[in-house]
Amino acid sequence: MPRNGFQLDLNLCTGCAACVVACAIENELPWGTSWRWVDTFNAERLPGIPVHHLSLACNHCADAPCARACPAAAYSRDPATGAVLLDGEKCIGCRYCTWACPYDAPRFDAAEGVVSKCTFCNHRQREGKSPACVGQCPTGALRFGPVDELEGRPQVPGFPRAPADPAIRFLPLRPGTWVPSVDLPAERGEAGEELHPWRYEAQPIPQPAPEAKLSFAREWPLWFFTLTVSVLVGLMASPGGRATLGWPVFAAAAGLAVTASTLHLGRPERAWRAMLGWRTSWLSREILLFGAFAASGTALLAGAFGDLRVAGVPVWETGVALLGFATLFAMDRVYGVVHSREVGFHSARTLTTGLLVATLVAAPAPVWMTVVGYKLLLYGARKHRLAARGRPWGPRVSGIRVASSLSGAALLAGGIPASAILLGPGGGLSLVGTAPVTAVAGLVLLALGEALDRGEFYQELTVPTPARQVQEDLASVVAALT
């Protein structure tokens, strides 16, 4: 398949943004918006470090993470040009592709309720022309051609490293010319001190963090959805849990969760499309699995299946429970598209929340307490990672989250210290055996801990973007210099 790509000569790009404007004109975008933008490396002009500009748009990756992530089958690729295209008529506005793209190319258009992105000027390419941004670059810094024939390297400081095979090559700054001599005068300051040479001046000026793509304020419907589903799955895993539900409650809760999750869509009326991308999208798979879990669970609770056992194992009950955990597995994988070190084994994973609920209901105390302890360990590790990377980790909320879980567990364990129960002889206390008031209080506190954890997860999850990469790479260059 022929595959075209961009080439950017960092020696010629002045960051003028003519490409940004050319894109808007060609694609008739609202004035002031564009599918292309310019990021600047070392915008604060730290001495001894060159400034360069990255004119970026969609890189039409060979292995496009956006297209893989899309649950609505709104992405396609033009085999003639290699362009990755997004059909705005098919997009449901879930913004999942904006999390998946490491280059920040697909962006949510609040006015239209859908995501839009660079089309590689596919209409122009089909006429044998280059994209408008390339055609209108006043210095010829931005060029275009078959990606295999483009000179240059795939990586420069500030450009996110991701295994997506982006169709862009960079001609790096000429060696030997790129450290401007900003050797400042042997001037003396007020107190007669000599001005610091640049080496000591190369401390970054604190810059505001780029706007986060994910936040609790925006994603609370997903927070509600994932927590509710975790609880339902946990309850459906045991006879006791199922007994507390009943089909109307279960169906209502599942329906409410789904309704909440569609609230974050830009185009809720197209929500049905979210099942179309199951071949590649964990979001689609999650939705399909959840649909199957919700339908079969309702039927099971309503007694539609009857009692079928194979070798003493209840088939329907086990099947529904497995569907539930499969749903949680898919749900956690959804967030795996975010190339973020905070993801991975973390305490807010829905699978562990489901497990906690299931064991609380059906297992002896040492078991659920082990789950609580395991979650708290993971939680501590996550906070440690955040703090180590200089990111806000919310000490106050963390304290409440840990205290809630510990005190909740203690209440549920009947006032006996958690350690004693964890270490004590078999049996311990189960939920059924506790006094109702402390049980409820304990449950509420445990639930609060879980809810805080999941809420923080949305707040802390960072989608990598070129703007962030610029800051990170500059910090490493400075660290190497000083």
Place this chain on the structure above:
Amino acid sequence: MPVYTTACPRNCYSTCTLRVEVQDGRVRRIEGHRGNRATPEGPCLKGLSYAERVHSPERILHPLRRTAGGSFARVGWDEALDELTQRLQEVRTRHGPRSVLYYSASGTKGLMNRVGADFWRLFGGYTTTYGDLCWPAGLEATRLTLGANKHNAPWDLENAGLIVFWGKNAAETNIHQGVFADRAMRRGAKVVVVDPRRTQTAEGAHLLLQPRPGSDGALALAVARLLVERGAVDRPFVERHVKGYAEYEASLAPYTPAWAAETCGIPEHQVRELAELVATSGPVSINAGYGMQRYANSGQTIRAILTLLVLTGNIGKPGAGWIFADLQSHLFDDVKDPLAFFPPERDDGVARVSISTARLGEGILAQRDPPVRFLWVERGNPVTQNPDTHRVLEAIRSLDFRVVVEQFLTDTAAEADLVLPAKTLFEQTDVIGAYWHPYVQLKQKILEPPGEVRPESEIYWALAERLGIPLSDREGVLPAPGDAEVSAYLERYLAPFPELTLERLAQGPVIAPGHQEVAFSDFVFPTPSGKIELRSEEAVERWGVDPLPGWAPPADREALGLPVRDDGERGAPDPARRDVEWLHFLTPNTKNRIHSQFNNLATIRALSPGPFLQMHPKDAAARGIVPGDRVRIWNDRGELEAPVRLDRGIRPGCVAMTNGWWITEGGTVNVLSPAAETDMGYGAAFHETRVRVGLAPR
């Protein structure tokens, strides 16, 4: 879809050729034109933004009359013209025609601009300004030295061995020049940037010198001394083509590298490195910017810098030369800039050229016999762009009636009694020259003016009719309304040049007849002596400066006869102490605007949302300022507030804010600038501005 060839008439080096695609009466696309060797890749973001600008919903499409309540109301042309006629007759009867101030600036270039002054002559007379805000000191210094303002073709820069960007941020203000510099660098050329700011142009340079603002002349003199010392003077060249060399050489004795390092506040080794590069890396091309010549001492500064090329024989050769302004495409001017904007030696009784544009406010207020009572402004925004905004506003507000011809409601238009809608570049044909490349171009009409917009020539025609100026007087002076009449008007100017016809120009840019690709390659220097003049008697006679290039501290205003107003200091300045409290306030240009044009568009605003003050962290720390703070910038002329942006690339002691912001966009920098002239050429010494900076009150 039809595609038209036209050109961008902004006051800009690049003067790009445009190919504009029109669809359903609207601009669909704007692209470059390969026929322009200087700008083959196409226009910058501003040129592209015409797609928004010409159709902007904020454009003024009808005459607007100020109401009693102070707002504007739409009026018809008849009503507007009737009132104008009556007001003009009244003011002419009561005070004489010269009570009308006709103020035009550089908003649009073209031959059709001449219609304005021609109309006011028919009116019986008028007052107008002398000087220019932009480049006079440099033009005059160049004229005095070389005899003419011309330079090598832009693409010749590829042949340079050393490119010096002296006070020029080409990467932002002349973006297409960077392409040629890049080609030269790929072939091994060295690049030096002299600028108190680490600009985009400085990225990739081999050497960046950040002298104290206004000290450039001292640096040049010391480099000249070093060139003499190391035997780098091209003796045969100097003997054949230079007047006053021996005297100049003798005058260099005090200008040691140590003195320059102290004066400029840069390390001495950098002075030596620059001299070494000039001596060994030729051909040398010095690209001098316009900002650097907006100081009280800049004429002499430019003469001193230009001398470096003269000493080393870097004039009249490929890859070498003085790149300041190439007026070879200004074919239609009887008198070229800067002489064209000097006050005439004798009053012709019609045009009274009596108000310094650098001191517009004071000039208007001080004018007598008759005083200025009526103001007509076109192609300009003096409220934000002329020095000392508060005096300009005071003067404008003191008048009886103000007319502003504008596309948008600028700060100046907002002061008007009557705003008349102005055409855009696509709405009337014109012929334009350039000042960096040698092309003559047709700025073609490709759209009908929207709404009730009338080109200025039609406004003047209608006004002349109403004023009873006989048809016989009008004919041949003002073009009658209509495209054919405009063509006929332009053809009269083109007639002496058979190479230049409207048909041929409609196809693309044409190099000006008689163009010298390598300027002065014939070694003809139209100075009084016929030689390059290091010693200039004309400089003494006209401007009272030393006959030789020299250097005086820019802020030593009393010595220069300028008012000392901003820092309150008198006597010999102490640069080290001055820099602590009083900061140099630089007001450079940005890639995002041409002065006060373009930032009102959503396209540009998205990239450039508002003014900010660029400041070194050292100066910020001394004032308790941290990133994100809003600061107050003040002196005794005025004050501004803006967010601060800390930048380790600006010389400590200097702060910068780009010029051109409207008051309504966050504040014009010229509330702080002094109404002071440059030492020669009647330019504006914008950068002689000192300010204090502190946290803005909450």
